[in-house]
Amino acid sequence: QVQLVESGGGLVQAGGSLRLSCAASRSIFSSNAMAWYRLVLGKQRELVARMSSGGTRIYADSVKGRFTISRDNAGNTVYLQMNSLRPEDTAVYYCYAPNFNAWGQGTQVTVSS
Numbered sequence: 001q002v003q004l005v006e007s008g009g010g011l012v013q014a015g016g017s018l019r020l021s022c023a024a025s026r027s028i029f030s031s032n033a034m035a036w037y038r039l040v041l042g043k044q045r046e047l048v049a050r051m052s053s054g055g056t057r058i059y060a061d062s063v064k065g066r067f068t069i070s071r072d073n074a075g076n077t078v079y080l081q082m083n084s085l086r087p088e089d090t091a092v093y094y095c096y097a098p099n100f101n102a103w104g105q106g107t108q109v110t111v112s113s
Helices: none
Strands: 006-008 010-013 018-024 034-040 046-051 055-058 069-073 078-080 092-097 107-112
Touching: 006 092, 018 034, 018 092, 018 107, 034 078, 046 069, 046 078, 055 069, 078 092
Parallel strands: 010 107
Antiparallel strands: 006 018, 018 078, 034 046, 034 092, 046 055, 069 078, 092 107
8 A cells, every 4th residue: 555645736837847746655666667647627637757667758749858757766756847838738637656556636737828
């Protein structure tokens, strides 16, 4: 069992940056994959970025070159650095640990034009 808690969301103008954090209740990220998803009401949940235990990263086409997923050395926290934000990035962002089927509670990101 593992609990995930996201933070770092907020309101930002288009072109701005935010860094989301996902803290785990124990050190899991150094040896397990994790991912960031986002959800907009009325739309399907979208995979934003994923990082394997070996460090391989994949990104949605819509965020490539703008978002970066990373983790700390202790394996407790995963980050999503979001640059050049656009209004269409507005969503609730969730972190997910697939090996544990664990989701965080989500953090709202709102990008104004």
